[in-house]
């Protein structure tokens with residue numbers, strides 16, 4: 001369970017910040033950064049809007065950001081410009097360094113949180129993740145019990161994508177399971193199948209399916225668990241017995257917007273185009289793409305491509321736009337004709353950032369994300385397993 005410390009009444013209303021223009025807000029954010037120096041680290045996820053990214057000390061994906069923040073010796077406070085589960089991961093990795101002993105490389109310095117607590121704030125508590133919200137811990141516990149009525153759960157390794165609540169990571173820790181990222185999902189599934197014969201993969205069915213197919217697991221050895229269907233998640237006992245991979249019926253609302261016909265249209269309109277997509281896209285899109293990989297993989301492909309390369313990229317809009325700006329020597333197009341951006345992450349704007357930073361500086365933090373110790377301990381267990389295999 002995550003604790004929210006909301007000192008809004010003490011700190012003053014957010015409304016007062018909403019009327020300020022971007023220039024004033026930016027100036028005040030920078031003033032806090034100057035005054036707090038290395039005691040403050042602002043983390044900006046790749047999908048964040050440009051105005052916010054401009055103030056970030058570090059830019060990256062959720063796991064990279066938390067890992068890098070954990071290495072900042074002087075850090076006392078983190079403002080995570082991302083979504084809720086990311087701030088939880090930061091709290092776990094930064095504030096339990098002694099437990100995540102292998103969290104970074106062996107050569108890494110002691111973590112920021114060693115011996116003291118780093119305050120982690122999410123500038124807007126409404127910045128959630130629709131995918132993470134598709135798997136509530138109660139639903140996962142119920143599914144586990146239902147599965148146990150049909151198959152032996154000691155044969156199943158639960159695997160959660162890092163884009164999930166801390167409670168789900170803890171569930172995996174308790175049940176011999178593991179966390180994965182979009183970069184290491186293959187290695188994690190290899191590890192899981194070396195131990196047990198089945199995997200329950202949540203919350204993103206697409207990452208699970210795309211990874212399992214790449215390993216050669218046929219579709220008829222996978223099934224989808226619908227948490228809203230009380231009858232074995234919409235499966236019969238025979239299907240569950242046959243399934244090596246049980247996929248949670250969850251998805252990213254951003255990556256679900258990309259369709260196979262978008263790939264067809266790009267190939268027609270841009271001869272020679274390379275289609276590059278994230279594995280949170282559907283199997284049908286992945287099947288038509290040239291290249292598939294995590295955010296870091298997408299960045300690397302574009303950074304290393306020859307001038308004149310033409311790309312159609314299927315991932316979050318802000319990231320693609322930034323790539324377009326940073327690589328004028330290449331032609332970069334957004335794969336979908338529809339705007340696909342992470343609407344929840346977009347809630348973090350300059351007003352929320354300024355509001356949260358000024359209250360942090362005054363010692364009256366708002367929107368503090370703190371994962372309770374028991375949840376954190378089991379989540380760390382699952383994260384350590386991931387670190388050991390990737």
Ligand code: SF4
Nearest residue numbers: 129130131252254342
């Ligand atoms: S892009 Fe998708 S998975 Fe990532 S935070 Fe937004 S809704 Fe969640």
